[in-house]
Structure formats: structure tokens, C-alpha cells
Amino acid sequence: MSRSGIVNVRMVITEEKIISNIDKIQKLINPNNKKQIIQLEEDTYFKDLIESVKSYIIEYPKKKNFPSSVYNAAYSLVETSIKQFEENTKKVENLIKQREQNIILAGELTDLINAVNSKEEGWKDKVEAASSKFSEDIIENLGVVGRCKGKTSQRYQDAMKILNAKVTNLESNLYIEIDMERLEDSSRALSYIGIEVSDALKLIPAPEEIENVVDTQEVQNVNVENVATTEVQKTNVTKSDKNEAENIQVANANIPASDE
Structure with missing residues (x-):
């Protein structure tokens, strides 16, 4: 032993x-x-x-x-x-x-x-x-x-x-x-x-306090991950919107002026 x-x-x-x-x-x-x-x-x-x-x-x-x-x-x-x-x-x-x-x-x-x-x-x-x-x-x-x-x-x-x-x-x-x-x-x-x-x-x-600390940390980790994911999504949306706006501006610049 x-x-x-x-x-x-x-x-x-x-x-x-x-x-x-x-x-x-x-x-x-x-x-x-x-x-x-x-x-x-x-x-x-x-x-x-x-x-x-x-x-x-x-x-x-x-x-x-x-x-x-x-x-x-x-x-x-x-x-x-x-x-x-x-x-x-x-x-x-x-x-x-x-x-x-x-x-x-x-x-x-x-x-x-x-x-x-x-x-x-x-x-x-x-x-x-x-x-x-x-x-x-x-x-x-x-x-x-x-x-x-x-x-x-x-x-x-x-x-x-x-x-x-x-x-x-x-x-x-x-x-x-x-x-x-x-x-x-x-x-x-x-x-x-x-x-x-x-x-x-x-x-x-106290045993309950130890469990609560663990649970709190897990919740905090989940929240951090959610926040990070949300921020990435926001960033991607912002970039997408910006690219789309730039494309529209370029397209408008290439359209010839009308003869009126």
C-alpha cells in the first residue's frame, strides 16, 4: 500500500x-x-x-x-x-x-x-x-x-x-x-x-460557499463568451455594412449622367 x-x-x-x-x-x-x-x-x-x-x-x-x-x-x-x-x-x-x-x-x-x-x-x-x-x-x-x-x-x-x-x-x-x-x-x-x-x-x-464560487465562475465564463461572440458579430455586421456602402458609392460613381 x-x-x-x-x-x-x-x-x-x-x-x-x-x-x-x-x-x-x-x-x-x-x-x-x-x-x-x-x-x-x-x-x-x-x-x-x-x-x-x-x-x-x-x-x-x-x-x-x-x-x-x-x-x-x-x-x-x-x-x-x-x-x-x-x-x-x-x-x-x-x-x-x-x-x-x-x-x-x-x-x-x-x-x-x-x-x-x-x-x-x-x-x-x-x-x-x-x-x-x-x-x-x-x-x-x-x-x-x-x-x-x-x-x-x-x-x-x-x-x-x-x-x-x-x-x-x-x-x-x-x-x-x-x-x-x-x-x-x-x-x-x-x-x-x-x-x-x-x-x-x-x-x-463552507461547502455551499465553495459551490457558489464555482457556479459564479462558470456563469461569468459563459457571459464573457457570449459577450465576445456578440462583439464579433457586431464587428462583422459593421464591416459588412461598410463594404456594402462602399460598393454602392462605387456603383453610383460609374453610372453616367442623364442627358436632360
Whole structure:
């Protein structure tokens, strides 16, 4: 086997490996993959995958001959990263709004607990009005507290425990904070892909661009040929007209004058 043949085989193997690494990155950043949380500062495996793709792109010897399969896979990875980053941003914005709403609800629930606990006038109407904001379980326990004559019964204490726990959860926004942290970790990883891989791809001419350049050159060549042909035809027509005019002048000169 020739030396060039060996090199080609190695390039194919490397190409397949890079595409495989890109596929692994796609799986890691897949939003449906809830088991995998990428912590960019600590995840060396993720960084090594990105570095392998980046190095392959930068160190590829002949950029014009860069494998289209790798280019398309890397380009798709960048597109996916950008799209998911934008989606993460929207999700974080929604979580922030939900967190603010939860804090407001915590204050409203605290006021309701105080109202039913002190048997405030109209407490039943207030609980009824809040039924659209809180779950059936919360509304029911508010009613239990309001109907209890004393504060020593087990039923009263159980109801207050549930209500106070709900207030604490609304104020702390524990699950929202966890979701936001997960999204922020994901966004950092997506941003890292965008910076590293996207910048490296700028060194490679896109396959579509190469085809467009070829097509443009062909069109230009055809146009040049057409223009040249047209100019020749115009020149021939001009020469023909000139010769014809000269012949007419000579013929007129040879016609004898009439005797009138």
C-alpha cells in the first residue's frame, strides 16, 4: 500500500472519531437528558470532547478540502447550542417571573392564615376568593383552621403545619432555584461550544460557499463568451455594412449622367 493510501485511511478514521465526539456532545447537551448536568468548571470530559473537535478543525492541513461531513456536523452542533441557549434564556426569564409571583403568593397566604386564625370578619369570603390562586388542599386547611375553636387540637396543628410549610416553600422557591442553576450550568456549556467551535469553523470555507464560487465562475465564463461572440458579430455586421456602402458609392460613381 502506498504512503498516501495509509494517510487517507488515517484521515478517515480521525474524521469518524470527530463525528462520533460531536455526537457525544449533542447527547450531553440534549435538554431531555436530565441525568446529565454539565458543570463546565469541573467537567473535563466535556471540555476534552470540545477540544478534540476544535483542534481537528484548526489543524486540518488543507482547509478547502475540509470534510463536509465534519463541517456539517460541527455547524449543526453550533446551531443547536445557539438555539438551546436562547431557549434557556427564555426559561430563566419565566422562572424569575414565577419566583416573584411565588413571593407575592406567600405574602397573600400569610395574610389568609392570620385572617382565619384570628377568626377575622369575612374570613370565609377571603378564603373562597383565594380558591383560584391556591390548591384545594391549601383552601381546605385554611377552612380547618378557621373552624377550629381552639389551637390545641391535632387537626388544627396539622393544618397549620401544612399551611406554614407552603408559605416556606413559596418564599424559598427551592425547586425554582434548582431549575435555574441547572439552566445556568447548561447555558455556560452551550456558550463554551459557541465560542470554541464557532470560532474554529470561521477558518473553514463552507461547502455551499465553495459551490457558489464555482457556479459564479462558470456563469461569468459563459457571459464573457457570449459577450465576445456578440462583439464579433457586431464587428462583422459593421464591416459588412461598410463594404456594402462602399460598393454602392462605387456603383453610383460609374453610372453616367442623364442627358436632360
